[in-house]
Amino acid sequence: MQIGFIGLGNMAKAIIGGMLKQNIVTQEQIVGTAKTETTMEKMRKEFGIRTAGSNKETAAGADVLILAVKPIFFPEVIEEIRDEITEDKLVISIAAGKTMEWIEKEFKKPVKLIRCMPNTPALVGEGCTAVCVNSSVKCEDEEFCLKLMGSFGKAISIPERLMDAAGAVSGSSPAYVFMFIEAMADAAVAAGMPRKQAYEFASQAVLGSAKMVLETGIHPGELKDMVCSPGGTTIEGVRVLEEKGMRSAVMEALSACVEKSKKL
Incomplete structure (x- = not known):
């Protein structure tokens, strides 16, 4: 399984650190892209992960793709990777305020999508992450996401109507x-x-x-x-x-x- 990250900021760092610490995946199974080469070099040195030349490359090679960019950048990122997202790929969003309906409309096609809301204590392994899924997500996909998000704290499944709360x-x-x-x-x-x-x-x-x-x-x-x-x-x-x-x-x-x- 290959896990891709678009965006390698603090929350991506917490997720990567947690899943490596819990041996959910290996360094070789993680690839990511960031806006600057400085950020990617830092993540390569700290975690030993691979980085890609573009968001399209990261999306194309990932079985699970985690969108870890700020909400304001979602439209341009989705437009860039849209053609690389197939029905078998699992997409995980950690963007505040962006509903699953909104994200699917941006992709312009059905997507196997999970929306997560982690918090900053994830950086010290004490996060609390809300998780909700769309109808395309299988039980095993949801269980994997809960395991992933639970690697740096608590992960709790809720209906999307409670995500703002x-x-x-x-x-x-x-x-x-x-x-x-x-x-x-x-x-x-x-x-x-x-x-x-x-x-x-x-x-x-x-x-x-x-x-x-x-x-x-x-x-x-x-x-x-x-x-x-x-x-x-x-x-x-x-x-x-x-x-x-x-x-x-x-x-x-x-x-x-x-x-x-x-x-x-």
Whole structure:
């Protein structure tokens, strides 16, 4: 099996690193193209993969083709590779906002297509990727894609109607978590803690809290209650967050992401 990448940016790097680490494929089975020779040379040195002279060449030789370019470049890339895509090739898109219907219209023919929405924690092996398939995709193709995307975190099958929500709750939300970590660290610095140490405390607290939700299966609200001792410091902080509208602000931010995704 040959896996082709059109686009070799950060997300492609995460996918390639994950599937090589999990021995899903070998270096010799991966070929890719990027806009610059500098990027391709970097990927050859880091992962030992092959690179091609054009997108058409990558598409022609691939059994599975991963479109990892920015959404704005999709029309020109699809026009370039359209004739190389046959009914037996599996095409995987990781572009935000581009529906399967839109992509198939650009190809101007039926395509065996999977749409994925990974997030940036994939770069450290802790990604969360939403996966949806069209009617041409076989069960074994979907299973392979889930295995591929699961090599750098979690991969979850959902209907396409939920992709905008998935993009908001996992794709965009790392930015808000980083803001939360930064704000907590700022408060710790204001209380006298060195900056580096403040980031370590804040980051580990977020990591551990998320792990508790995933591994215990306990509702986040119940876990919150477990931390809030009567008359204690934590419940006082919770009171202030509720007063300042934290819950509503987060919901509104993600709703804005969903609406923006629908317009891409």
